[in-house]
Amino acid sequence: MTSTSxxxxxxxxxxxxxxxxxxxxxVTRLARLLRRLGDTGLSPxxxxxxxxxxxxxxxxxxxxxxHERVAPPxxxxxxxxxxxLGLVERKANAADRRVAHVSVTxxxxxxxxxxxxxxxxxxxxxxxxxxxxxxxxxxxxxxVIDALTAxxxxxxxx
Amino acid sequence: MTSTSxxxxxxxxxxxxxxxxxxxxxVTRLARLLRRLGDTGLSPxxxxxxxxxxxxxxxxxxxxxxHERVAPPxxxxxxxxxxxLGLVERKANAADRRVAHVSVTxxxxxxxxxxxxxxxxxxxxxxxxxxxxxxxxxxxxxxVIDALTAxxxxxxxx
DNA sequence: TATTGTTATACTCTATAACTATA
DNA sequence: TATAGTTATAGAGTATAACAATA
Numbered sequence: 001m002t003s004t005s006x007x008x009x010x011x012x013x014x015x016x017x018x019x020x021x022x023x024x025x026x027v028t029r030l031a032r033l034l035r036r037l038g039d040t041g042l043s044p045x046x047x048x049x050x051x052x053x054x055x056x057x058x059x060x061x062x063x064x065x066x067h068e069r070v071a072p073p074x075x076x077x078x079x080x081x082x083x084x085l086g087l088v089e090r091k092a093n094a095a096d097r098r099v100a101h102v103s104v105t106x107x108x109x110x111x112x113x114x115x116x117x118x119x120x121x122x123x124x125x126x127x128x129x130x131x132x133x134x135x136x137x138x139x140x141x142x143x144v145i146d147a148l149t150a151x152x153x154x155x156x157x158x
Numbered sequence: 159m160t161s162t163s164x165x166x167x168x169x170x171x172x173x174x175x176x177x178x179x180x181x182x183x184x185v186t187r188l189a190r191l192l193r194r195l196g197d198t199g200l201s202p203x204x205x206x207x208x209x210x211x212x213x214x215x216x217x218x219x220x221x222x223x224x225h226e227r228v229a230p231p232x233x234x235x236x237x238x239x240x241x242x243l244g245l246v247e248r249k250a251n252a253a254d255r256r257v258a259h260v261s262v263t264x265x266x267x268x269x270x271x272x273x274x275x276x277x278x279x280x281x282x283x284x285x286x287x288x289x290x291x292x293x294x295x296x297x298x299x300x301x302v303i304d305a306l307t308a309x310x311x312x313x314x315x316x
Numbered sequence: 317t318a319t320t321g322t323t324a325t326a327c328t329c330t331a332t333a334a335c336t337a338t339a
Numbered sequence: 340t341a342t343a344g345t346t347a348t349a350g351a352g353t354a355t356a357a358c359a360a361t362a
Contacts, residue, residue: 031188071354072322100320145185254343
């Protein structure tokens with residue numbers, strides 16, 4: 001199921017099989033480099049939870065567990081740690097006192113912004129090192145990479 | 159350090175800061191989707207070790223520990239597990255009997271090939287869903303993404 | 317009785333320290 | 340003595356099961 005078996009286009013530079021393999025390798029490598037730049041001292045589950053809390057606003061612990069696809073006891077511990085670090089805060093629900101809502105503190109938002117900026121600075125430098133032709137071709141393709149991940153039926157939630 | 163502070167190009171679609179943030183978001187999301195497709199039942203360290211062993215040929219356990227940036231006892235356990243699963247095999251060094259070399263078995267190579275093919279099929283489908291213009295713009299940019307990760311001075315090893 | 321979240325406990329993964337066997 | 344790898348032990352992280360508080 002590679003270039004020989006896909007009867008779409010004869011030219012190798014638009015053969016979807018060849019393009020897929022090429023894109024997979026490049027995207028995986030670039031993502032790995034970016035991930036390495038994102039070190040914060042937080043564990044993967046902690047940084048992931050913090051990101052979810054920021055993106056999806058105040059969340060109950062149960063909702064956070066669903067977002068993170070993780071068991072309730074795990075979020076209890078992760079949130080306790082993030083709270084201890086001052087990155088998130090809990091607010092009791094007045095109407096139903098079983099429920100707690102967590103949201104990101106300014107310190108938590110700063111941490112996430114710092115990580116993103118570090119990655120963007122690195123990427124901007126790499127992009128700045130490209131020649132004009134390369135930079136224009138990259139600019140012209142950014143929305144296509146958008147399109148590849150948009151409306152994915154296999155990943156409805158999250 | 160975003161679009162307003164980088165005095166490179168006035169047009170937003172080639173502003174390196176804007177491009178960097180856009181690319182970061184898209185690459186991260188696409189990589190996450192691909193990673194989710196790569197589930198094998200192996201732990202992250204196991205799949206990573208298997209990949210390193212395949213790529214860098216027969217490796218001593220010490221060399222594998224260096225590649226994986228992991229402590230020696232960890233590779234002992236990871237390799238023992240991969241060997242038990244029939245995915246790698248050990249070969250004693252005849253000249254120095256302290257040393258063991260690990261390499262990928264056909265079953266291990268098959269497993270890695272299957273994972274890659276699963277990802278490539280998914281990506282090829284997404285690319286096939288693009289219109290001709292999008293597909294050509296993506297094809298024209300693939301080597302640029304190559305260029306972004308090539309010769310990275312900050313990641314000399316590995 | 318049902319639901320939200322916590323505590324108790326166990327398992328996996330990885331680390332450091334101590335050890336075995338070769339050189 | 341030095342090196343390659345293993346075994347012993349400990350610390351994170353996450354899971355299931357049992358529990359407490361509230362509805």
